[in-house]
Amino acid sequence: MSTQIQVKSPKTMAFILMLGAFLGLFGETALNMALSNIMEQFSVTAATAQWLTTGYLLVLAILVPVSALLMKWFTTRQLVIGGLIISLFGAILAALNFNFTILMLGRVVQAIGTGLLLPVMLSVMLLIFPIQKRGVVMGLMGLVITLAPALGPTLSGVIISTLSWPYIFWFSAIAYVLLILVAVAKIANVSEISKPKIDLSSILLSTIGFGGLIFALSTMAEVAITSPKVWAPLLVGIIALILFGIRQNNMAQPMVNLRVFKYPMFTLGTLTMFLGILIILSTGILLPMYLKGALLLSAAMAGLILLPGNAVNFVLSPIVGALFDKVGARRFTIVGFILVLIGNIVFVATISSETPAWQVVVAFMILFFGLTLVMMPAQTNAMNQLPRELYADGSAAMNTLNQVAGAAGTAIAITVFTSGQSSYVTDFPNASQPEILAAGIKYAFYFTTGISVVGLIGSFFVKKPSEVTEKTPAVVKSTEPVRQ
Template sequence: MISLLLSGFIGMFSETALNVALSDLMSQFHISAVTAQWLTTGYLLTLGILVPLSGLLLQWFSTRQLFISGLCLSVFGALVAALAPGFEVLLIGRVIQAVSMGILLPLMFNTILIIFPAEKRGGVIGILGLVLVVAPATGPTLSGLMIESLGWEWIFWLSIPFLVICLLIGLRYMQNVSAITKPKIDLFSLVSSTAGFGGIVFAFSSVGEGEGGWSSIKVIVSMSVGLLFLIIFVLRQCKMKHPMLNLRALKHPMFAIGTLMLFICMVLTLSAMVVLPMYLIRGLGLNALTAGLVLLPGGILQAVMSPVTGKIFDRFGPRRIVPLGFVLIFVVLWSLTGITAATPLVLITVLHSSLMLGICLVWLPSQTNGLNQLPPELYPHGNAIMNTLQQIAGAIGTAIAISLMTAGIHRFMERAADPSDPANGPLALIEGTQNSFIFASVMATVGLFLAFFLKRVHVEKQQ
């Protein structure tokens, strides 16, 4: 578990670590913002394609085979990115890293479900929250520090020794815990899954690029193709005796609600992680390091509270935790709809930390309770469903946040007496930021409504 958690932390950290380096990369490689955005889009797109296949991989290959392959790819991807002479090679390194996470993340969940009894999973998945929530939250802060003092390449150089240590620990202690059944591979399901999930993630990830937004031909075509193939994929899985991704897991009501909770949490998390740094840097004029430091306490609070939340869940279940988390999330997001250029940084830090705490209270109990309801044969499929929807939610959250922010900026400029006045730029961005948090508040309200349908899954204690 040490090797799995540490390797997962580094992988999830790298998912957001480059966000604050995009400006430097644009200058160094002489590329536009649209091109630089592919470092994030390509990562999400690869995960969106590969994660749905993880249920199949877990049934075809042993735990050790998947772990060693994932770690070797992670080291190789980091090395390629660190040595990248140009943007294209850096993008290839990022895609290789995403392939690694597409293997390691589902493997991590599946291993926990197999080796830990259900009544102890809350605490264990609480520790796993350090990987899923804290790593992306602290990515901008730690990378901002490295960029200011060493350079963006060190984001990758410093991760390689830790990945090698994980590999050595895994080679010594990793055991094969999953059953290899080698089900028949349905090529049509493979193709429709790739086109469906890949098309949807690509569409949402492309909304913020270039002109047109939601009405651009690229977004419309990729979304249409993705939805068409996703419908085909779902219909085929429901008819197959041994589906590639067993959607029957969603017939378990607590798993279905838990999956929706995770979807909402991921939308809110990615929205906040995109909007708040832009507000701090472009709206208030802070540098990347200072903006990262403002958001750092939220990541630290999550690191402390994730294991604690898991223990509380093991004792009390989700009914007392999740609604409280959504109430806290809503209060914070509604407060953020009123931020201005005069809002104190201390208040932003407190609000962000409270938001991260609320997400922690919702995410881990919902996920653990949902997975506890599944029978063992559905563990790989349940993991794949949850992780796939998280990637789609990340793309959706980012796209909607950017779209609403852009719409708010345009509205402000239309009302401005002198749109060419440089002072109007930060003010327009702040109004766009307020728009994004209104949407997030609505999403939190939906989550709070769903939280009242949660019931604790009672499991028999295992000896």
């Protein structure tokens, strides 16, 4: 039985959803190039300014699990148009930036809008296109998920150098206005409204769990893990997430149906996406710091150096999507993680305060060549194993962990970077600031190299969902889908 739902303008709907998600994901890293400018303008420390990125990811991680519930209470039109309007309001607040508090508030509001759009995009795209076109569609979605945060530093670098950093948000606001006008005319309702009971305990546990976890990871960049400021929210977050999981499994209509993780290829695909996002967001904050602080390049030049890697992703994503059914997820992810590992090794081997720019370009291109081969096949293979009634739950679970990965990647990368700098200063007390910064960046790439090895090992266990279903029918039978 086909899961496709007929709508008048599926391609236009796809464009609206993907561009809306692109703008939101672009916002995750768009300010990375501008943090030094913002620190100077508002007289805040690096740790405080970093919350403009981490806070954005924190809100997404808290809101996305709730989205599975929202998709059962509100229509597709209400969620998409509402998400775009909220994002527009947040972009305008951030662009006005009367003070740091208003800028932070604008980031939070924009993250709320993005948190509504991301899960809706994945769920709707699986419903409005036939399964034979799913590879191409998911290829384009993979392009959005990987290109947007990676392109953030590139585009913002050019904007900062030619205009000023608030124009990052003014341009986003204009795009949101145009999208809202098109969405009002073209977005159709495809979700099934069942209005399940709202469980406030689940929402509270989810918020405390993901909020505590990300807050602790982000704070590790400033203080030691032995500090109560780190371990207390970490412990509370872990306990809350355990209680959240127990409660979901004991509910007739859970907020997020965690039974999606009984499908082995969905679990492995989600883990693969998690590792990929971890690497993307880590490099998204490390490389701008390195290019500007160690190689002493302008924001525009730093952005242009990252452009070829983004171009590789842009060109390859649709091709990977078109070839997905022929090549399969296993081959793509194995080759992809081998390239990701090579890219990270090149960074570790070459990073210094005197590295030629072309070496950074080549390493970044190799890295994103591999990530392009990994992300879409992993996501498509994961979602393909789920029945239609679990799309919303699978989408919410996957997107939640993606945001956790983004926040964790940013926080851990900065923590390892800081540790690497301290270690280098101890060994070389007379080193220059660019040398110290480069040493910290190089140290952080050991972390992403380790993540690449884990991803490569996992890729050898990837199979087609049909093969898993045939071999492990008990897993499928044990799942009790909840009506959307």
